[in-house]
Amino acid sequence: MTRPIGHRGIVARLESLGTAVRDREHEGVHHAYVFSGPSGVGKWTTAVWWAMSLKCEEATTCDDDCGSCRQITAGTHPDVAFCRPEDSGKPIKIDQIRELIRLMSLRSQRPGPRLALIDAPDGFVVDAQSAMLKFLEEPPGASIIVIVIDNPALLLPTVRSRCQIIRFGTLTKEELISLLTDAGRSAETAGQASAIARGRASKALAYxxxxxxxxxxxxxxxxxxxxxxxxxxxxxxxxxxxxxxxxxxxxxxxxxxxxxxxxxxxxxxxxxxxxxxxxxxxxxxxxxxxxxxxxxxxxxxxxxxxxxxxxxxxxxxxxxxxxxx
Ligand SMILES: [Zn+2]
The missing domain is CATH 1.20.272 (Zinc Finger, Delta Prime; domain 3)
Structure with a gap:
């Protein structure tokens, strides 16, 4: 399983939560997480990696290419739902959240929890948040929701207080360089792009x-x-x-x-x-x-x-x- 670059403390914590989930020791494992922090630092990438590591058929030996990992990458895994705005620049709709909550109440079809990853960098409308409350108050069986948002202050207090907030920071220059080198950039390009990007992976990659x-x-x-x-x-x-x-x-x-x-x-x-x-x-x-x-x-x-x-x-x-x- 390819770990995300940087955010070592967060990755280690998610890995140990993953072990607890696999061993069915649900102590310490929450059903709702908020990944917050500046845009472009790898919150969504980390969320997808975590979903893959929780559902992977081969765990440590997998090169992201087992059946489960490939289905997650393609967005077709029966237990992993992605929720993003239907039109870019527009908020997630309340019906999308209702459908997500309905899916989460079903039993998972494969080992491991059901997962919903919600990509809402600019937050989402209050009605859609309210639609999540019942799930957050009485989560069904093994299910985990991850909300990816830049600023957690945009969540209703009732939602926020029921989630574990995980705060992401920017990446170091060395981390960006290693990300860019992995992506095939020359040392010269990597040096310049990482200096411009100020800790944001998506920006560094765009250069x-x-x-x-x-x-x-x-x-x-x-x-x-x-x-x-x-x-x-x-x-x-x-x-x-x-x-x-x-x-x-x-x-x-x-x-x-x-x-x-x-x-x-x-x-x-x-x-x-x-x-x-x-x-x-x-x-x-x-x-x-x-x-x-x-x-x-x-x-x-x-x-x-x-x-x-x-x-x-x-x-x-x-x-x-x-x-x-
Ligand atoms: Zn796998």
């Missing part, structure tokens, strides 16, 4: 050579506009406002770059994350900090405005006009 090149292009286009009154901002407005582009990610990328510049202006070493952009970092000193922070906060506001469905073109044009100075 493959192509992702890094796209980032450098975008940053160069942004910097060409910055502080240049003659610059034509329209091409960049169109590019950043285009719905077909991952504009949230791109704005976040630019904001992350802006933060790196703020840090560089305060004397921090950020060249490792930006070997190809070093010329843009040269000469930054504390005299620049105030302006950089002011620009960063405008970028952050623009990002929130877009999340609120503001007119993207207008919002981005306004930002770039500000940045142009």
């Amino acid at each position: 493959d050579p192509e992702g890094l090149e796209l980032r450098a292009t975008l940053i160069n286009e942004f910097e060409a506009v910055r502080g240049n009154r003659q610059a034509d901002i329209e091409p960049l407005v169109t590019k950043l406002a285009d719905k077909k582009n991952p504009r949230d990610e791109w704005l976040e990328m630019l904001l992350e770059w802006q933060v790196a510049k703020i840090e560089a202006s305060a004397g921090a070493e950020v060249a490792e994350a930006n070997p190809d952009l070093r010329n843009l970092l040269d000469g930054l000193d504390p005299a620049h900090t105030e302006r950089l922070i002011s620009e960063a906060s405008k970028m952050s506001f623009t990002r929130s405005a877009l999340a609120r469905q503001a007119n993207a073109k207008l919002a981005i044009r306004e930002l770039l006009l500000d940045i142009r100075g």
Whole structure:
């Protein structure tokens, strides 16, 4: 069984809970867990790994390829239910939770508990949470629910108090590098991606050579506009406002770059994350900090405005006009 990278304390605890479940010593084993923490650090991956390890037919010798592990990976295991928003960006529906609770009341078809993994990074509606209460108060037989959520404060107190909260942190740079090397990245790419990703596995993985090149292009286009009154901002407005582009990610990328510049202006070493952009970092000193922070906060506001469905073109044009100075 391939363990998730990082989160060693959590993985060890889940492994020992798994042993207790297998030995049918249900002492200490809860029926509901909340995996919380920053997005992209491996909460969902860990939840799926735990489900696989609880249901695996071969336990320690399995290479994630026994019948059970393969069914879980494919989402077709009869005892393991996944619940994610039906439309991305929309909350999980109450009917999805009702169906999940109905499934959980059935006997498991294979050895080990029934499991439900709920992926609700931004929380889920109160009605859907209420629908879980009865299950949480009187859980049927051997069944375990794992709720994966960034912030557990978004759970009703009645739900939260009936769950064991397991808090995930970000990954260390070394852990990210080993994750990226396992995924086949060169040492150079792994070094740069892990420095940019600030502890988040999903981000580090997104920065493959192509992702890094796209980032450098975008940053160069942004910097060409910055502080240049003659610059034509329209091409960049169109590019950043285009719905077909991952504009949230791109704005976040630019904001992350802006933060790196703020840090560089305060004397921090950020060249490792930006070997190809070093010329843009040269000469930054504390005299620049105030302006950089002011620009960063405008970028952050623009990002929130877009999340609120503001007119993207207008919002981005306004930002770039500000940045142009
Ligand atoms: Zn297996």
